[in-house]
Amino acid sequence: MRTVLVTGGAGFIGSNFTIELLKDKNYKVIVLDKLTYAGNLDNFSDEVTRNPRFEFIKGDIADRSVVEKVMKRVDSVINFAAETHIDRSIVNYDPFVQTDFIGTYILLDEFRKKTRDRFIQISTSEVYGSAQTVPMTETHPISPQSPYAATKAGADRMAYSFYKTYHLPIVVVRPFNNYGPNQYPEKLIPFFIANAIEDKPLYVYGSGKNTRDWVYVKDCAQALKRILDISADKIKGEVFNLGSGKEYDVLEIAGIVLDYFNKPRSLIKKIADRPGHVERLISDTKKVKKILGWQVKTEFNKGIVETIKWYEENKWWWEKIRKRKEYQQFYNGWYGSLMKVTQSKK
Numbered sequence: 001m002r003t004v005l006v007t008g009g010a011g012f013i014g015s016n017f018t019i020e021l022l023k024d025k026n027y028k029v030i031v032l033d034k035l036t037y038a039g040n041l042d043n044f045s046d047e048v049t050r051n052p053r054f055e056f057i058k059g060d061i062a063d064r065s066v067v068e069k070v071m072k073r074v075d076s077v078i079n080f081a082a083e084t085h086i087d088r089s090i091v092n093y094d095p096f097v098q099t100d101f102i103g104t105y106i107l108l109d110e111f112r113k114k115t116r117d118r119f120i121q122i123s124t125s126e127v128y129g130s131a132q133t134v135p136m137t138e139t140h141p142i143s144p145q146s147p148y149a150a151t152k153a154g155a156d157r158m159a160y161s162f163y164k165t166y167h168l169p170i171v172v173v174r175p176f177n178n179y180g181p182n183q184y185p186e187k188l189i190p191f192f193i194a195n196a197i198e199d200k201p202l203y204v205y206g207s208g209k210n211t212r213d214w215v216y217v218k219d220c221a222q223a224l225k226r227i228l229d230i231s232a233d234k235i236k237g238e239v240f241n242l243g244s245g246k247e248y249d250v251l252e253i254a255g256i257v258l259d260y261f262n263k264p265r266s267l268i269k270k271i272a273d274r275p276g277h278v279e280r281l282i283s284d285t286k287k288v289k290k291i292l293g294w295q296v297k298t299e300f301n302k303g304i305v306e307t308i309k310w311y312e313e314n315k316w317w318w319e320k321i322r323k324r325k326e327y328q329q330f331y332n333g334w335y336g337s338l339m340k341v342t343q344s345k346k
């Protein structure tokens with residue numbers, strides 16, 4: 001049985017991945033998660049927590065003593081742990097530098113101490129910045145536009161350097177925008193769904209014409225499982241984009257959500273653009289298809305409806321998050337300041 005360290009496993013993609021991995025009896029999962037505002041043990045059902053192949057450790061990837069201890073018990077690492085909200089990185093980038101960059105470096109440094117199976121670094125399509133050529137291949141220039149993306153790009157290249165310099169079995173994965181169950185309700189799709197349900201504004205930055213390539217999180221979890229299953233020799237040193245090859249803009253998504261609930265378009269409120277906002281991301285899908293035989297299975301039109309239904313049926317999950325002082329302080333502060341910029345431009 002292989003023991004996999006899943007850092008950040010209590011977050012959105014990490015929890016969906018943990019659920020997927022536990023389906024396979026050949027794997028034991030140790031989740032290491034700091035439980036920041038975005039980490040959530042509600043993401044694990046009783047079935048998961050009672051599974052003898054599941055273990056949870058509360059801890060920080062940037063804390064060497066914690067990492068040193070847990071690393072001794074695992075053969076593979078998949079690093080999801082990160083501060084992930086771009087908007088927050090604009091207000092305060094300290095925790096991004098600390099976790100996304102320093103935390104990754106500490107994991108890599110401890111990983112290096114013994115021969116192990118593989119280290120999968122979860123990077124992001126945001127490292128590319130806005131598309132210079134489309135669709136975007138793995139060789140597209142790295143040109144991050146936000147502090148979040150910059151710290152992720154640093155970690156992405158740091159991981160790669162450990163392959164080049166020390167010949168470690170490192171794989172870098174750059175998912176495009178994920179959506180689906182368990183996503184913290186400050187992120188675009190759950191934010192729109194929850195606000196539509198509560199008749200609150202769907203804030204849209206700038207023109208609303210910025211596009212993203214959307215990947216249903218359960219499809220992403222399956223791709224990552226393949227990256228763990230395949231012989232490390234076949235993929236070490238590789239970078240993989242995980243995208244669908246299709247793009248949807250923010251206004252289209254707002255429209256789909258409002259139509260589902262029969263709510264008026266007047267709930268859409270255009271506000272000032274986010275500084276450094278990436279205009280367009282769309283993935284090339286050839287490499288991952290060729291090497292891993294993976295492609296997005298869930299068409300966006302189907303996945304978005306599944307996602308809306310999940311948030312509709314699991315209000316308990318997001319309502320308690322949105323009632324927290326932490327959520328409200330960020331929401332009011334961030335959108336309040338953008339509203340002021342919007343009004344001063346009128």
Ligand SMILES: NC(=O)c1ccc[n+]([C@@H]2O[C@H](COP(=O)([O-])OP(=O)(O)OC[C@H]3O[C@@H](n4cnc5c(N)ncnc54)[C@H](O)[C@@H]3O)[C@@H](O)[C@H]2O)c1
Nearest residue numbers: 008010011012013034035036038039060061081082124178
């Ligand atoms: N969500 C997306 O669309 C998307 C797209 C591309 C890449 N990614 C990347 O995927 C990964 C997971 O993203 P997500 O959307 O699930 O994020 P998330 O914010 O939902 O979860 C992040 C998790 O990391 C944990 N964490 C934060 N700091 C930590 C630390 N110092 N030590 C240990 N745990 C810590 C949090 O408690 C949380 O459980 C991130 O690396 C992110 O950059 C996300």
